[in-house]
Amino acid sequence: MLGIWTTERIRAAEDRLLAVTPDGELMRRAAFGLATQVADLLAETTGSVSGRRAVLLVGSGNNGGDALWAGAFLRRRGVAVSAVLLKPEKAHAAGLAALRRSGGRVVSLEDSPQWIDRADVVVDGIVGISAKGPLRPDAAKLVESVDAPIVAVDLPSGVDPDTGAVDGPHVTATRTVTFGALKPVHALAPQECGEVVLVDIGLRPSLGEPDLRQLELADVAAVWPIPGPADDKYSQGVVGIAAGSATYPGAAVLASGSAVHATAGMVRYAGHAAEVVRSRWPEIVATGSVTDAGRVQAWVVGPGIGTGADGRELLRHVLGQGVPVCADADATTIIARDPDVLDARDPDTPLVLTPHAGEYERLMGRKPGADRLTAAREAAKKYNAVVLLKGHCTVVAAPDGRVSVNTPRGSWLATAGSGDVLTGLIGSLLAAGLDPWLAASAGAQVHSLAGALAAEGVPTSASGIVDAIPSALRVVRAAGRSS
Ligand SMILES: NC(=O)C1=CN([C@@H]2O[C@H](COP(=O)(O)OP(=O)(O)OC[C@H]3O[C@@H](n4cnc5c(N)ncnc54)[C@H](O)[C@@H]3O)[C@@H](O)[C@H]2O)[C@@H](O)CC1
Numbered sequence: 229m230l231g232i233w234t235t236e237r238i239r240a241a242e243d244r245l246l247a248v249t250p251d252g253e254l255m256r257r258a259a260f261g262l263a264t265q266v267a268d269l270l271a272e273t274t275g276s277v278s279g280r281r282a283v284l285l286v287g288s289g290n291n292g293g294d295a296l297w298a299g300a301f302l303r304r305r306g307v308a309v310s311a312v313l314l315k316p317e318k319a320h321a322a323g324l325a326a327l328r329r330s331g332g333r334v335v336s337l338e339d340s341p342q343w344i345d346r347a348d349v350v351v352d353g354i355v356g357i358s359a360k361g362p363l364r365p366d367a368a369k370l371v372e373s374v375d376a377p378i379v380a381v382d383l384p385s386g387v388d389p390d391t392g393a394v395d396g397p398h399v400t401a402t403r404t405v406t407f408g409a410l411k412p413v414h415a416l417a418p419q420e421c422g423e424v425v426l427v428d429i430g431l432r433p434s435l436g437e438p439d440l441r442q443l444e445l446a447d448v449a450a451v452w453p454i455p456g457p458a459d460d461k462y463s464q465g466v467v468g469i470a471a472g473s474a475t476y477p478g479a480a481v482l483a484s485g486s487a488v489h490a491t492a493g494m495v496r497y498a499g500h501a502a503e504v505v506r507s508r509w510p511e512i513v514a515t516g517s518v519t520d521a522g523r524v525q526a527w528v529v530g531p532g533i534g535t536g537a538d539g540r541e542l543l544r545h546v547l548g549q550g551v552p553v554c555a556d557a558d559a560t561t562i563i564a565r566d567p568d569v570l571d572a573r574d575p576d577t578p579l580v581l582t583p584h585a586g587e588y589e590r591l592m593g594r595k596p597g598a599d600r601l602t603a604a605r606e607a608a609k610k611y612n613a614v615v616l617l618k619g620h621c622t623v624v625a626a627p628d629g630r631v632s633v634n635t636p637r638g639s640w641l642a643t644a645g646s647g648d649v650l651t652g653l654i655g656s657l658l659a660a661g662l663d664p665w666l667a668a669s670a671g672a673q674v675h676s677l678a679g680a681l682a683a684e685g686v687p688t689s690a691s692g693i694v695d696a697i698p699s700a701l702r703v704v705r706a707a708g709r710s711s
């Protein structure tokens with residue numbers, strides 16, 4: 229599992245490490261790693277390093293210092309380095325001296341266009357973890373004129389370090405070289421960061437528990453239920469699906485199909501789409517009502533059930549069964565309108581809510597806003613539930629404070645019925661007895677992987693995502709074996 233730390237925690241850890249490290253040592257470690265990455269990118273994109281041209285965009289803080297020191301290291305590899313200082317009087321003094329000593333050139337803002345035009349690579353050292361807001365106009369103008377690949381120092385300038393939010397001009401990097409630890413921006417703004425490379429500067433022992441986690445495929449493999457020799461269809465967890473209606477059976481078919489593929493246990497369906505579900509998935513035991521569905525170890529409830537009195541009663545029944553519940557779509561709207569329905573639930577029984585932004589607004593009375601980590605955390609606290617906040621990056625928060633983020637593999641999941649597939653995956657994992665935060669986090673990973681495999685560069689459909697779940701699980705299991 230990858231750990232991610234907020235800038236406040238990073239700064240505190242850096243302070244502890246700085247106190248026991250010779251002056252300038254951490255920056256030199258960071259800059260050496262940065263220079264190596266810039267050289268590698270030059271080699272990849274142009275075929276050589278020596279004789280190539282790098283332009284450094286240098287802001288007023290240590291982020292600019294990293295860029296200047298990296299420029300000095302690149303000079304040793306024969307790179308022609310020019311630095312554009314956005315605030316010459318505030319540029320990092322030691323870094324600037326090192327660059328000058330190495331034969332690097334300082335160019336004025338007025339002369340910078342001709343250097344930027346001819347650059348093979350541009351290094352963004354405008355602002356790092358002390359950034360506030362978008363790029364200021366002088367920096368924005370420079371960045372706008374860049375055609376060469378950009379290597380961002382620590383993070384792409386203009387993107388919020390702790391939320392990944394973009395609110396105006398910013399850098400879009402080909403590669404981001406970060407130091408010591410991943411920060412939220414790296415998980416939440418993947419399209420601005422490009423490839424993220426973490427350079428070890430010895431910070432890890434000073435960091436403590438991460439604020440945020442990212443599951444790797446091997447983590448998913450480690451928790452995904454695989455039957456053992458003693459297992460039968462019941463022991464692996466039976467999931468019940470209460471979804472869809474006679475008029476709209478699609479949600480029922482998708483959520484049920486997803487559950488069929490997710491684990492080897494049994495799937496029950498209860499609702500008005502029983503006929504359609506049975507004919508599409510003959511392995512499912514389908515009945516007309518949740519009251520005669522038989523025992524299940526977890527319920528999926530919501531997609532396509534409607535938000536009227538019938539849907540409400542259905543939800544109340546399911547919540548009162550003493551088994552984990554994944555409440556999605558219409559169930560979320562019912563809970564938002566009538567939170568008393570949750571009285572049917574024993575507070576110790578796991579509940580997973582899976583709102584998109586609109587449903588979140590209904591649940592919380594406000595939009596999730598730019599800080600989606602805090603938004604998900606607050607909803608998890610309010611509802612004493614695991615909250616999976618859908619979006620380009622899916623955020624999963626547990627009431628105990630754990631948060632994971634699922635960085636997308638493209639935007640292929642933004643297709644009708646995709647959420648029904650996700651909820652089926654999560655329900656199956658809940659039925660298998662997984663911790664609800666892990667169930668939601670692992671379900672989101674497999675969902676996005678199945679989406680990417682189904683799409684392969686062209687749009688797919690929710691049915692395509694269902695069909696790709698076995699391939700996604702093969703990739704997950706292979707990652708588990710090779711880790
Ligand atoms: N502290 C340390 O031990 C280390 C710090 N490192 C580097 O230091 C960086 C942090 O340095 P600093 O705390 O000096 O701050 P930054 O370099 O992030 O920012 C410096 C200043 O830029 C200005 N600024 C803020 N928002 C801006 C915007 N939108 N546009 C233009 N200017 C803006 C502010 O006045 C801010 O104080 C890290 O991101 C990393 O690159 C690394 O060298 C590793 C070691």
Ligand SMILES: [K+]
Nearest residue numbers: 352355381383
């Ligand atoms: K930067």
